[in-house]
Amino acid sequence: MELEVATELGNLIADAGSAIGAGAACMGVGAAGIGLGVLFGNFVSAAIRNPAAADGQFGRLIFGFAVTEAMGVFSLVIAFLLLFT
Amino acid sequence: MATDPIHQFQIERIVPIDVGGLDLSFTNSALFMVLSAVVGSGLLLWATMHRRLVPARMQSAAEIFYEFVAKMHRDAVGGEGMRFFPLVFTLFLFILVANLFGMFPYFFTVNSHIIVTATMALFVFFLVIGFGIWRNGFKFFKIFVPDGIPGLVLPFIVLIEILSFFTRPLSHAMRLFANMLAGHITLKVFGGFVISLGQSAIFGAGAVSTIVGVSLAIVALIATIALTALEFLVAGLQAYIFAMLTSIYLSDAVHPGDH
Numbered sequence: 001m002e003l004e005v006a007t008e009l010g011n012l013i014a015d016a017g018s019a020i021g022a023g024a025a026c027m028g029v030g031a032a033g034i035g036l037g038v039l040f041g042n043f044v045s046a047a048i049r050n051p052a053a054a055d056g057q058f059g060r061l062i063f064g065f066a067v068t069e070a071m072g073v074f075s076l077v078i079a080f081l082l083l084f085t
Numbered sequence: 086m087a088t089d090p091i092h093q094f095q096i097e098r099i100v101p102i103d104v105g106g107l108d109l110s111f112t113n114s115a116l117f118m119v120l121s122a123v124v125g126s127g128l129l130l131w132a133t134m135h136r137r138l139v140p141a142r143m144q145s146a147a148e149i150f151y152e153f154v155a156k157m158h159r160d161a162v163g164g165e166g167m168r169f170f171p172l173v174f175t176l177f178l179f180i181l182v183a184n185l186f187g188m189f190p191y192f193f194t195v196n197s198h199i200i201v202t203a204t205m206a207l208f209v210f211f212l213v214i215g216f217g218i219w220r221n222g223f224k225f226f227k228i229f230v231p232d233g234i235p236g237l238v239l240p241f242i243v244l245i246e247i248l249s250f251f252t253r254p255l256s257h258a259m260r261l262f263a264n265m266l267a268g269h270i271t272l273k274v275f276g277g278f279v280i281s282l283g284q285s286a287i288f289g290a291g292a293v294s295t296i297v298g299v300s301l302a303i304v305a306l307i308a309t310i311a312l313t314a315l316e317f318l319v320a321g322l323q324a325y326i327f328a329m330l331t332s333i334y335l336s337d338a339v340h341p342g343d344h
Contacts (some may be wrong), residue, residue: 066326070260070293077263080270084091 017084024081032072039064088280090273092196094266114201117186118256121195125182158326161332166339169332176205177328184265184320188313196323197265199258199278206258209331217338229342255329264323268316275312278305 043061047054100111100134140148141187151174158166158173180196187194196202217225228248230239284299 062322063326063329066260066322070256070263073267074259074265076267077259080267 022079022082025075026076027081028078029072032068032075035068035071036065039068088277090270090277093194093269093273095200102222106274114195114198114246117183117193117195118201121179121183121186122216124186125178129178133340147202155331158332160338161329162336164333166335167294169335169339173335174330176209176331177324180205180327181321181324184324185317187265187269188317188320194269196261197269199262202262203254203258206254207325209257209334210254213334213338216335220338221341225341228337253334257327257334261323261327264319268312268319272309272316273311275305278282279309 037063043054044056046057087278097113098110099113099116102109129147129150132143135144137140137144154174154177158170162169181197186192187197214225217228229243229250231242231246232244263312279302282298283302285295286302290298
């Protein structure tokens, strides 16, 4: 009887810990936002200086966006893993 | 009907096949992989059926698609690496069609399982190592030794380069997998918000809370629509990124030491 209560309590604490961890993991998504802001800000400020060359670098911009966004999504996946498994 | 966001990723056996204890069933994942391959190549074959010298609409679209991937691959690898173009094109087409199929309601998103993306990423990884050593011999390992590094830090740099080389297939697979998984979970979660907020209108919880509930449900619906549009963009973008990274990794095999 006490073992069941203890196990139940342990499970509840583990679930609470998972939920807190999932919330903490979402800070990584904000960090990805900072990275994206740096990337696009640099692109826009360079594009305003040299508009003719801007279109040629668009592919590189999209590539940089995708790899930076990936880091944010990795942390989101950790959050989902904690919440749902 | 399950309403949690995880149920959409459940693998279901459509045709159970048991080969001596090995489960080789034809699952919903296999069905959509076959559909992606058939529809993708079928569309291109049908578009280029007539092989007009001056292309009509569909053939022109197919040629633009082909040239888009060819330009990306050529810019990454150069002339010698064009031997890998069929692989890169196939990867791009398959991932693009599979991701777009996942956007339909009740369809299964093939790339939302790590095993699928890891298979493709590991294939590229072993191809890079295999072709690199076959073509370049031990000069292939020059990719771990960048130019212009002072002698003292060289061992550490080489170690870090080797480590980052081995995390390539991990990030390559994870990027596509995580984007598909997170995107579809988000869509389901926001869709669930629309239902749970709109329920106040059905179950009559009093005038004020009904108005608040329904207006928030409409906001959630607009958010779901915006997120669906974003998911379409991500579907195409992630296919492009996977193919482009494949090209970049292959350029390491074709001409190593070009960092």
